[in-house]
Amino acid sequence: MRPLLTPDRPEAAPFQGPPLSLISEEGGGISLFYGHPDLFALSSLMAAWRLAQGEAVLFLDGNNRFDPYPLVRLAKERGHNPEAFLSALFVSRAFTCHQMGSLVFQQLQSGLSTHQARLVILADPLATFYDENVPYIEAKNLLMHLLTALQQLAPGRIFVVLAPYPKTSSGRRVFFLSHLKSAAKRIFRVHREAETRRTFSISEEKPGTGTWQGVFQYRPMPASRFA
Amino acid sequence: MPTQTITGWLFDAYAMAYGMRLWVIDVSGQKHRLFEPFSPVFYLGGPAKEIKKTLSFIARLKLPLEITPTEGLEFYSGKALPVVQIQVVNPLHYAKVVQWVIALEHKKKNRSENLALYNADLSLTQHYFFSRAVFPLAYCVFQVDEDGTLTTLTVNDSIWATDYPLPPLSIMHLRLEGRAMHPDQTHAQQLEVEIEGQSHLLEGEGPGAIIKQFDRMLLRFDPDLILSEWGDPCILPQLIDGAKALNLPLHLNRELKRPVQSRKESSYFSYGRVIHKSAARLLFGRWHIDLHNSFLVGQTDLEGVIEFARLSRIPVQQMARTSTGTGITSMQMKLAFEDGVLIPWRKREPEGFKSALHLLKTDKGGLTYTPKIGFHEEVAALDFASMYPAIMLKFNLSPETINCTCCRGLPVPEIGHRVCQKRLGLVPRFLAPLLEKRARYKTLKTNTTDPALKQCYESRQSALKWGLVTTFGYQGYKNARFGKIEAHEAITAYSREKLLQAKELVEDEGYELIHAIVDSLFIRKKGATERTYEALAQKISKTCEIPMAFEGIFSWILFPPSKTHPGIATPGKYLGVYHSGKTKLRGIEARRSDMPPFIKEAQLEMIQILCRAKTLKAYQNLWPEVQACFEHHRETLRTGQVPFVDLAISKTLSKAPHEYQKASLIAIVAHELAARGLRLMPGQNITYVITDEKSTIKSDRARALGFIDGTWSYDVEKYESLLREAMAALAWPGLKTQVFLE
CATH class of the missing domain: 3.30.70 (Alpha-Beta Plaits)
Incomplete structure (x- = not known):
């Protein structure tokens, strides 16, 4: 088993505030962030938050969403070693829904044990289920099994699922997002203010512990990606 | 029981109750309808x-x-x-x-x-072809009993043959009068049928007249192949729906009791682009191929499609509509089938967890050295021949050989993956005969003096080239049955290593590197001749263990400055003239599919002028002629007499019309077409003319080509600026003229 890392800069200012405060509750479970297509920017901050604490993070990538550059910039800004961050974040990419299924059913448990990760980020897992080459019923059944498996693995850990709005051309598969919502313990809708294009608003739809409700402004970093 | 012997080609095969229907065309062109019991x-x-x-x-x-x-x-x-x-x-x-x-x-x-x-x-035809070791258009001897049931089948043909005979096919051409555009994007046109060298425009009173005429022609000529233009999305559906509504017979199929098979249209992403696949209308016992719904026909003619169908064991009609990737997957599945390998249902092997640091090291493409900007004389081009397939073959790169569990394997340079040393992979085994066959076609093409044969070999080798290219891409493609992202990473890692080796070698030998991109080197050395470059290519081949070919020496080559960063050149964008006088253009306007024909032709005329130059000085001396050419085209534009069709810009929709939020020209035209009742899907092409790009009325900025009429005029200023850019792309750095300053 891989030992937990120790923070390389314990004196560095911790990552805190929203959206981290939204997912840091005790007990864990699935937190769904859905909405604006740029919401994947949140994943860097979430990963950095645990990586700075010397923990490993698992990143299950459903649509080539992993971008290491914002993470490196975040590490540098807070005085952390970017290489240490990148060494402790473990990525697995799935290109079909069956691969995504195998990843969750067969690899996730061992990944969690090996890397002792508490935070798991699933980026755009539904993208693989929108593929019209896979019959609707087959995709739906597989998704339901996958969500059950995630629910079983999530307690005591933080499972963050990031899902953009489905394209309207996805037909009845647009309802896959509803299935995802049903499986989530907490649901947050992410949208971008039109007049201030660099800020996201996140509002909670399905409160969990009730510790936070409402809307706040999140100014993502780095600015260049959002200008 | 008495039997009949038929010698001929297996034309079509599809499943029936308890077996397969086989259509055979014999040497005299006669068609035979057979049945063979078969259980998958x-x-x-x-x-x-x-x-x-x-x-x-x-x-x-x-x-x-x-x-x-x-x-x-x-x-x-x-x-x-x-x-x-x-x-x-x-x-x-x-x-x-x-x-x-x-x-x-x-x-x-x-x-x-x-x-x-x-x-x-596997499809039922794949099951049949795999288990019977037969393939589309195989030349065979069929023993048949009196009720048409096949008793024995002897294949006297091989998929590896290069000089195979083909059946005498009767072909009916089907199109709408005026041809070029998607019928939905323009006004209604008459149906035109061409067969046996005669063209017929179908017309008649009453709703069923055209259908009746067309059906009579089908019965009279009984074509083996209907080669249509827009038959899939428009002509066949209209004929079929019309016949159904009027209860008229329509003998599109030779298998009379079956309806025409329909496949839905779809859009998908490939290499960062949205591709639209039109709906398909497939026939039984007869082929229908839509020239506008076939990548392979567009690239390689019918010869290329037939070559690919034979190799992949995918019936010709389907092969024409499917991707080369599906074709090569089928070839690999056949190889696996022969080996007794179980072909897994759906691709489900996920990528193992790897650290982001490792991912950064491995997830890279080919290597590029940015071109030295500007004009260069006497530059040689050297290319690794079929680099990625050659790497897969040489280094045994295949999904099952990467990070195998049976041995420690050989390390892949730079990225830490390992390659099995015990088993020869499926992909290299599949590639070896394919590479060899392509080489044979190239030799045959060089050696023949018959222009028709030359074209035939060119089409077939081109089809194989597309297959080889796709083999690499498919290692990283989501639906590739025998693809694995780690194999994809290993291939690009080897390619970087090999290009680096080649670069170091040429520099050690005193050559100057002008540009290098993935598998190509552009180098020069004072006094170097073709013979020296040939010897250099051989040396690189030996050192790098994959073949490198000397392509030729450019009298001059120009790497123009990037539009966005004028201080640097854009990799892969250049124009040059070989010693032989042949030009090579990459990435400039004349090669771009979204440029209006008028601009492309103008730029090609300018290039023709510049081709006469052998040196930079001569090139500069010819520049006034280029300017005169520009002026001539500008004047033509200003007269307002350029036909709309020559100014048409064709672009691909990246999303559905209602999903466009900004009023870009493509969005405006998509909305116009949608308002006319067209259902447009992402990946479909639309063609438009810029009418007034700066108009405050958005819908006046551009109009769909198919519906534009004489009440509109084109935006002279905009087209002039495109023309100016086309000329600017040919200028050497530092050139400033009045034209550029305008």
């Missing part, structure tokens, strides 16, 4: 109790099945695996039985006790 199989693997449960579940279907315990080879480990073979006696029940197995699997709560399906998603 699939396999089940996994825990015995799961298999037992599944078998009792599908027994509820009460369909004739034959169950046999057997074993097959697992693809990744190469180890024997006990499985149960399920033979579905009637092929028409096959899909239903497989669906029931899948349905049961989905109902299961415990996903760790997985049942594995093998060979379950």
